[in-house]
Amino acid sequence: MIFFRQLIDVNPFPIYLKNEQGKFVFANKAYADVQAIELDELITTGYCESDFSYERDLEVIRSGVPVTIQEFYKSDTGGFKWYNTVKMAYQQTDGSVYLLSISSDITDFKEKILNDSDLSEEKEQIFVDLCREIRTPVYSIIELAKQIRHTNLSKYQEEKLNSVLTVTDNILATLNQALEYNELEKSNEVELEFISFSPVTILRDTVNALISKAKEQGIRLEFRLNHTKELLVQGDPFRLSQILLILINNAIKYTYEGNITVSLKTKEKSESSVYIEFCVEDTGIGMNEEKAATLFLQEEPPNTGDSPGFGLKICKRLIESQGGMLWFDSVPGLGSRFYFTIPYITSNQYTEKHQPEAVLSQNDLKGLNLLLAEDNHVNQLIAISHLEAWDVLVELAFDGEEALKKATDKKYDLILMDIQLPKMDGIEVTNYLRSEPNPNQETPIIAFTANTIQQEPEKFRSLGFNYSIFKPYQTNDLHKIIADNTGRNRAYTSIATASHGKGNKLYDFSGLGSLADDFQFIQKMQRLFIETVPDQLSEIRAAIKQEKWDAVAQMAHRLKSTYSNIKVKEATENLKNIERFANARSSTDKIENLLFKVMDVTDQILNAFLLELTKEEY
Structure with a gap:
């Protein structure tokens, strides 16, 4: 046995063994080197932060079906290696099941294929x-x-x-x-962003962008969140949105009646990482076992007949490039469920890109006529999906020359201009439109640019742009920029937070956890606040005038939690002081002034809530 272990340990091929819980029980130095971890640490802890095969390994153990895959590893020095990996489960005489993984270096072979x-x-x-x-x-x-x-x-x-x-x-x-x-x-590898974002926000935005399309076909599209609070992660929100768009569009295409439900839940979680599972479930035509068996085969000609084709292969590649896994189950005539998991690094704070989720009313931008100059078809798909969900008319230009021709032939309300366009870049097109007589010489032009190009907004303005937005962007950012630059920015208020004064938050529902994403619940809470809080404040004021300090303290204590739940810090602190002064019978002359401050803030909250509820009614 010792000789056998030594033989494996000196083997140049990465090898490891896992138990039924997915814990490493044995590995050789070659595998530890690939994962950039000390072998002793790997065996002692049984886990590895960068083990993106965790879910796949558990699936092989559960199914007992061996798999052969190609894996790509990038080193700290910037180099890369390709491995052909065989994974198989085997059962010992005591009934315990283990997974054996053996990888062989195929980098030279892959490079030869790419070079030839x-x-x-x-x-x-x-x-x-x-x-x-x-x-x-x-x-x-x-x-x-x-x-x-x-x-x-x-x-x-x-x-x-x-x-x-x-x-x-x-x-x-x-x-x-x-x-x-x-x-x-x-391509050798999929280009991925690595920024802080909320998967919940991406899921919600993507579903909202396709609700109208589903509704046109008589299908109900909804999302369900199986989690306790909104999670922030480090990863690529743009690719996640692309995957969801493809899967939901496929579900719409093959569902003729019923529902499509998109859900999210957290799976394995540690202090620094989390596996998130997404599911797109439909009540469509479904697939038989024969069709399902060939769905991901490379040999199958893409998009043949009624096949979902390229889209699923794109999803599979994008998901696996992030260390995740895609699978599905389907019943003919009843529908399909497509699942995928992606491992993310957890994030403790938002990037400056992350803004509160805004209430986006389609009527705000309805009827606007926009030109989108964008050559990347994934970016086109995402932008157009959102714009059409807001009833915006969009015309598309695939390169700079086409953008210039369209903009010199027709007047638009706003132009979204990618900077790096083929044939003629966005800066050249914008310079021409600003300097030469044409229908769009004064039209607002927004620079669409990758987040890697960190130019100041003033730089873009000096080039003739009215504003700039970095990709990947938050949906409410795009909505607000369009609204601001077309005169459609009517009381742009957030459902999660609302501004008060110089950037301070008037209120914030994020403390409610998953309920903050339940729009109907938030509306009920807003109505309850409007119906009850003003009367409660009047009762406190009457008790103050009658110097019933015990009653004042009790009412302030009860009302304090109402403001605390929606993070109205100023009112919460003032009510705490009212309670303290009333109980102590001290500084009673200050109590009424403190109450007036609470009432002032309350009036602003009431106005914001009434505005939101009115917008939804109309």
């Missing part, structure tokens, strides 16, 4: 050009159909027009996913 691609590059370029050539007229058909939909149509005409939109939307989605799939296939 001269012949295929020309074919790939033809494929890309063809997709783009088809995409432009298809998008024009979609835009024309959407404009016709706003005219007076008979029910029969509306049904036929919706059929046209469904078909063209599917064609456009297929073309965009084909281009994305092609890019992923020829």
